[in-house]
Amino acid sequence: xxxxxxxxxxxxxxxxxxxxxxxxxxxxxxxxxxxxxxxxxxxxxxxxxxxxxxxxxxxxxxxxxxxxxxxxxxxxxxxxxxxxxxxxxxxxxxxxxxxxxxxxxxxxxxxxxxxxxxxxxxxxxxxxxxxxxxxxxxxxxxxxxxxxxxxxxxxxxxxxxxxxxxxxxx
Numbered sequence: 037x038x039x040x041x042x043x044x045x046x047x048x049x050x051x052x053x054x055x056x057x058x059x060x061x062x063x064x065x066x067x068x069x070x071x072x073x074x075x076x077x078x079x080x081x082x083x084x085x086x087x088x089x090x091x092x093x094x095x096x097x098x099x100x101x102x103x104x105x106x107x108x109x110x111x112x113x114x115x116x117x118x119x120x121x122x123x124x125x126x127x128x129x130x131x132x133x134x135x136x137x138x139x140x141x142x143x144x145x146x147x148x149x150x151x152x153x154x155x156x157x158x159x160x161x162x163x164x165x166x167x168x169x170x171x172x173x174x175x176x177x178x179x180x181x182x183x184x185x186x187x188x189x190x191x192x193x194x195x196x197x198x199x200x201x202x203x204x205x206x
Contacts, residue, residue, distance in 0.1 A: 038151075040131065042068070043144035044124030047133030051174075053108035055084065056182065058174040061107045062086035065172055068147060072154050074170075079191065081174065085182040088172040089194050092153055094164030099198035102169045103150070105143035106176035106183065106203075109135040139176070139203045146170055146201075169197055 049061035062078055069076040069090045076090040094100070112121045112134050119125045119132035126132075135141070150170045157164070171194075175183035187195060 039144055039148045040126070042147060043131060043136070043141060044126075044133070046140045046144050046147075047124035047131075047135055048122055049107075050122045051108045051135070052111050053175060053177040056108050056174050056178075057084045058107040059084045059086045062088045062172065062174075065090075065107075065143075065147060069150060069170065072151055073158075074150055074154055076170075077194075079187075081182045081186045081190075085174045087174060087183065087187055088170070089191075090150060090170040092150060092157070092164065092168045094166040094168070096167075098166035100167035100169050100196070102171055102195070102197040102200040103146040104171045104173070104200050104202040105146050106139045106173045107143060108174055108177050108183075109138070109140070110177050142203050143172060146172075166198070169194070171195075 045064065046061065051058045051061055059080065065088045066076050066078045074090050074092060076088060079087045081087060114121060119127060121134040124131065124133045150168065153168060173183035173187065175181060
């Protein structure tokens with residue numbers, strides 16, 4: 037239920053690219069992660085564009101794994117939609133909304149993975165052998181200059197991981 041609720045909230049942010057306007061969604065993600073004690077960095081790359089990086093620390097015996105998703109979506113032809121594209125509505129057993137598959141569904145799954153892992157670690161006292169790095173980027177749909185491209189150029193050290201899990205492969 038929490039995953040569905042968070043996905044609905046994420047879909048309700050209109051991050052159509054261009055222009056993107058991912059900053060409000062980035063702030064939502066930052067708040068959700070820091071609210072559970074997960075160290076988080078929000079990087080504003082340009083006006084209303086941002087990346088979110090969060091990390092659950094492991095003991096360092098293995099290199100980190102990255103959970104990567106983008107916050108922006110492609111444009112919407114509203115007349116082609118049977119439900120409000122940014123409504124996050126549930127009807128007939130389906131959740132409708134722009135980005136539910138590409139890529140806000142993965143964004144919600146990655147967010148919930150971080151929250152659940154943090155909760156389990158707090159409950160059990162177990163430690164991880166590797167860091168888990170959450171990355172939410174802007175601008176995937178228009179080339180990545182304000183998203184992953186910016187991170188590679190300006191903050192490559194944040195991307196030093198052994199594995200990255202990203203969209204695709206379904």
